[in-house]
Amino acid sequence: MRSTPEGVGMEDPRDYPSAGKQNLPGFRTPGRKVPLPRTPGVVLQPKVHRALQRGIDLIVEAVRPTLGPLPRLVALERLKPNEAPEFLDDGATIARRIIEIVPREYDVGAMLIRNALWRMHLEAGDGSSTMAVICQVLVDEGVRAIIQFGCHPMLLREGLEKGLRAVQEALRQDVIQLAGREEIARMARGLVQGHDELAKMLGEVFDIVGPDGFIAVDKGNRLGLEREYVEGTYWDLSGWFSPLFVTEPSFKRTVFEDAALLISDFTFQEPGQLTPVLEQCAKAGVRKLVIIAKEVSDRVIGLLVKNNQARTIETMAVRTPRVLEMDRVASMEDIAVLTGGRAFCAAAHPDLRDFRLADLGHARRAWATDSQFGVFGGSGDPRRIRQHILNLRGMLKLAEDEHTKEMLQERLGRLAGGTAILRVGGATETEAEALKGVALRAVTTLRKAISGGVVPGGGAALLNARRALETLAASNESEAIAFKILGRALEEPMRAIAKNAGYQPDVILEKVKASPPGYGFDARSGRIVDMRQIGVLDALLVLERALEIAVSCAGMVLTTDIIVQHRKPQECIEP
Numbered sequence: 001m002r003s004t005p006e007g008v009g010m011e012d013p014r015d016y017p018s019a020g021k022q023n024l025p026g027f028r029t030p031g032r033k034v035p036l037p038r039t040p041g042v043v044l045q046p047k048v049h050r051a052l053q054r055g056i057d058l059i060v061e062a063v064r065p066t067l068g069p070l071p072r073l074v075a076l077e078r079l080k081p082n083e084a085p086e087f088l089d090d091g092a093t094i095a096r097r098i099i100e101i102v103p104r105e106y107d108v109g110a111m112l113i114r115n116a117l118w119r120m121h122l123e124a125g126d127g128s129s130t131m132a133v134i135c136q137v138l139v140d141e142g143v144r145a146i147i148q149f150g151c152h153p154m155l156l157r158e159g160l161e162k163g164l165r166a167v168q169e170a171l172r173q174d175v176i177q178l179a180g181r182e183e184i185a186r187m188a189r190g191l192v193q194g195h196d197e198l199a200k201m202l203g204e205v206f207d208i209v210g211p212d213g214f215i216a217v218d219k220g221n222r223l224g225l226e227r228e229y230v231e232g233t234y235w236d237l238s239g240w241f242s243p244l245f246v247t248e249p250s251f252k253r254t255v256f257e258d259a260a261l262l263i264s265d266f267t268f269q270e271p272g273q274l275t276p277v278l279e280q281c282a283k284a285g286v287r288k289l290v291i292i293a294k295e296v297s298d299r300v301i302g303l304l305v306k307n308n309q310a311r312t313i314e315t316m317a318v319r320t321p322r323v324l325e326m327d328r329v330a331s332m333e334d335i336a337v338l339t340g341g342r343a344f345c346a347a348a349h350p351d352l353r354d355f356r357l358a359d360l361g362h363a364r365r366a367w368a369t370d371s372q373f374g375v376f377g378g379s380g381d382p383r384r385i386r387q388h389i390l391n392l393r394g395m396l397k398l399a400e401d402e403h404t405k406e407m408l409q410e411r412l413g414r415l416a417g418g419t420a421i422l423r424v425g426g427a428t429e430t431e432a433e434a435l436k437g438v439a440l441r442a443v444t445t446l447r448k449a450i451s452g453g454v455v456p457g458g459g460a461a462l463l464n465a466r467r468a469l470e471t472l473a474a475s476n477e478s479e480a481i482a483f484k485i486l487g488r489a490l491e492e493p494m495r496a497i498a499k500n501a502g503y504q505p506d507v508i509l510e511k512v513k514a515s516p517p518g519y520g521f522d523a524r525s526g527r528i529v530d531m532r533q534i535g536v537l538d539a540l541l542v543l544e545r546a547l548e549i550a551v552s553c554a555g556m557v558l559t560t561d562i563i564v565q566h567r568k569p570q571e572c573i574e575p
Contacts, residue, residue: 159482186535
């Protein structure tokens with residue numbers, strides 16, 4: 001354990017030569033108060049690296065026990081008294097529970113790695129602890145190289161980035177594709193902490209709906225697991241405006257066969273706004289019409305119900321999916337593409353004066369509950385749907401914020417794959433919530449594994465990728481040292497897994513190095529085995545992202561020279 005950096009962030013009395021101790025900032029004299037400066041702490045090298053290093057160590061050591069198939073639990077004290085502690089085995093969640101590190105000089109490094117852990121969790125669903133232990137070694141060894149060997153921080157950073165590219169290329173050469181539900185289920189077993197039933201169900205679901213399919217994970221109302229496959233697709237945050245539209249009372253659901261759809265985000269306050277549309281539809285022989293709108297008044301609902309009772313034209317009014325305007329417009333675009341209709345956006349069309357019958361979408365079936373709306377067998381042009389899917393995939397590659405990525409992935413799932421609902425239940429609310437979180441992380445990781453391929457897990461692929469660094473030419477001494485540091489960091493995930501399972505890391509590492517490519521350490525049995533045979537696999541995209549975030553985070557630490565401490569630092573509650 002490193003010693004605490006002395007004097008980090010403290011003022012030096014010599015900075016105030018004209019005064020004695022009584023005139024130092026923040027010191028109260030009997031007659032007056034001396035105001036505190038806005039920035040009472042400026043930390044310089046070599047204390048900066050030591051402080052950042054120590055903060056990172058504190059967070060990483062808290063999540064290190066969670067790595068591998070035999071994780072140790074981490075107990076977190078509750079904020080309220082007399083409450084039982086929270087026991088966690090997910091590194092990102094553990095880090096998120098830590099909102100401040102004392103002493104303050106360590107807090108900057110701690111919050112840096114905390115943010116990286118949560119970013120990894122959001123983007124990949126898995127690999128957070130792997131990223132953290134790699135980053136810790138990069139920082140520790142990088143700081144040592146700067147202090148002991150005089151390496152230039154910028155050259156070290158450039159060397160790590162160059163080595164990263166070589167390692168990623170080596171990983172891509174080892175990639176394999178998952179084949180069938182059995183192999184997907186074997187990989188899922190490691191992601192869901194050995195929950196066999198959930199692993200098998202995930203294998204089945206992905207085999208049926210595909211990697212782009214829309215998979216919703218909800219808490220179930222009973223103990224155990226359930227899955228439901230939905231024909232077509234559906235949207236949450238929607239549903240009918242009134243139970244008076246219900247056609248199947250036992251299910252509290254409205255179902256229309258061979259339905260036409262008016263797609264809009266309008267607010268219909270007066271019946272006259274819809275009367276021309278209803279008249280055109282009735283003359284053209286449209287028997288069932290779904291009206292999608294942002295809001296519908298009681299008077300308009302009364303008109304529609306009256307038409308339903310008269311059997312002139314059956315209608316139901318449903319909410320435009322989503323809450324935010326941007327998301328509503330996106331949902332309308334997707335519905336229009338799937339059904340071959342036109343989306344009437346209130347921002348561009350103040351009313352329906354230019355409405356034509358050709359603007360209606362069509363579906364073999366449309367249905368709604370109080371909170372959902374779905375369509376099956378839309379009449380959209382297949383070429384237009386394919387182009388729309390390509391556009392969404394391009395947008396997903398360029399997206400940066402997590403909300404946008406999540407929304408685009410959902411939209412792709414509705415358009416390009418099937419739709420499944422996975423319901424997880426537990427003996428208690430806490431157990432059900434925990435299992436739901438495990439299932440959500442597994443879905444995110446499996447989606448990346450199926451689309452981008454997998455490599456041997458348990459740190460085996462990283463260990464094998466070190467070969468790329470052995471033949472990589474260095475342009476200077478700092479770069480050569482950076483390659484060695486990265487090579488050492490690639491060993492750390494396997495070391496941590498072995499230690500958490502109760503084995504000597506050095507012994508296990510030597511055995512794996514002497515084994516054929518693709519072989520690694522099975523922590524459950526304690527044997528060196530073919531990792532694909534036992535289903536211990538890592539998604540290539542997840543592993544690549546873990547390396548990128550680790551190198552980026554370490555590079556920032558190594559090239560940071562000054563820390564400025566504010567008088568009252570804001571507590572970090574995001575992520």
